[in-house]
Amino acid sequence: MQAQRKMRIAHYGRKPVKIYGKTTQIDSSLMANTTQEEKRCSFITLNSDPLYVAYHDEEWGVLVHDDKMLFELLVLTSAKVGMDWTSILRKRHDFRAAFARFDTKIVANFTERQIASVATNCNLDLKKV
Incomplete structure (x- = not known):
C-alpha cells in the first residue's frame, strides 16, 4: 500500500513521456480514487502559502522542455x-x-x-x- 502511494505521488501531474524513443505509460489504476491531499508532499501543510501550494500541484516535478x-x-x-x-x-x-x-x-x-x-x-x- 505504501509503495502504491509513493507511485501515485511520483506520477502526480505527469503525462506519458518519450524516453529514448519509447513511450512510458503511467498506470492510471494507481491514481484512481486518490484525493488532492494524498498527492501532496509531506512539506505541504494546511498553513502553506496558497501560491506555493499551487506551484507544487501544477509545476513542481513536471518535465519541462521549453x-x-x-x-x-x-x-x-x-x-x-x-x-x-x-x-x-x-x-x-x-x-x-x-x-x-x-x-x-x-x-x-x-x-x-x-x-x-x-x-x-x-x-x-x-x-x-
Missing part, C-alpha cells in the same frame, strides 16, 4: 539563494519583466548597466548568483 521555462527556473533557483521559495514565487512577475520574459536572445545582449538595473530592481546579490 527553453524559456528552463531559463526561468534557472534564474528563479539562482535568485533563491538565501531566500524561501514562496518569496521568489511572489516576485515571479517582476523577474519576468526584468529578464525580458526570459527571452535568452534579449538577455544575452544585456549591457552592464541593464544587468546592474536588473540586480537592483529584483534585489539580487549577483555575487551569490
